[in-house]
Amino acid sequence: MEHTQTYDGPTDPGADRLVGSDRVLAVLKELARYPEGVGLEELTRAIGSPKPTVHRALGALRRAGLADQDGPGRYLLGDEFLRIAFAHHEARPDHVRVRPFLEALAARFGETAHYAVLDGREVVYRAKVDPPSGAVRLTSTVGGRNPAHTTAVGKLLLARELTTLADVEAWIGADPLIRLTPNSRCTAAELHAELTLTRERGYGVDDQENETGIHCLALPVYLTSPSTPSGAVSVSALAYRSPLAALVDALDDIRALLPS
Structure with a gap:
């Protein structure tokens, strides 16, 4: 339960067919796996969708403040996402x-x-x-x-x-x-x-x-x-x-x- 490993849940066999909001949410969840940030190429491979579509999903998340990009160009969760998550948890x-x-x-x-x-x-x-x-x-x-x-x-x-x-x-x-x-x-x-x-x-x-x-x-x-x-x-x-x-x-x- 409550242990040293993290369970990531079952793999979704339809991940390469994600569309619209499902793709945006998949990108958001994948970002959470990389606290130090992740490059577009690596993220694209993990999501299993074309690079342009993953890039558009990242753009939507960035506009909402839910994702950000650091100096080297790696993507990570945005401050607004962290604010919402911690505020909800503390409440x-x-x-x-x-x-x-x-x-x-x-x-x-x-x-x-x-x-x-x-x-x-x-x-x-x-x-x-x-x-x-x-x-x-x-x-x-x-x-x-x-x-x-x-x-x-x-x-x-x-x-x-x-x-x-x-x-x-x-x-x-x-x-x-x-x-x-x-x-x-x-x-x-x-x-x-x-x-x-x-x-x-x-x-x-x-x-x-x-x-x-x-x-x-x-x-x-x-x-x-x-x-x-x-x-x-x-x-x-x-x-x-x-x-x-x-x-x-x-x-x-x-x-x-x-x-x-």
């Missing part, structure tokens, strides 16, 4: 409310704490707090995504929605689940069994299913409703340093630090 009540609890978890366990919500087949990280000092810090980012079926937060939130094997099969549909590690649960039967266990115990785990060497424990948080979770909070740890069993043993301590 989210769940982000504001949950951060003190993440700080308490990170300080208590010396590990990274995340808050995430479910978005279709993925989880989106709304907030993250690294430990104050002395520990390896994960490279997960606010706004980043990972597959729901390989993450502790994702499986915890899916467990409420997918209560039968038929539910899981319908959710998977025709698109196979990605296997990120040998531990990933990728068949309908495997995921159904895992979600059933998650519902029974009331917490989710990622036992090196999203990335080898990292595991997580997640609990639901109820920021907007007393009965429906607004999202989930997790503690993510390096396996050699904090065994998963140790996190499970500390469940009561974790619950005590969460919003009531």
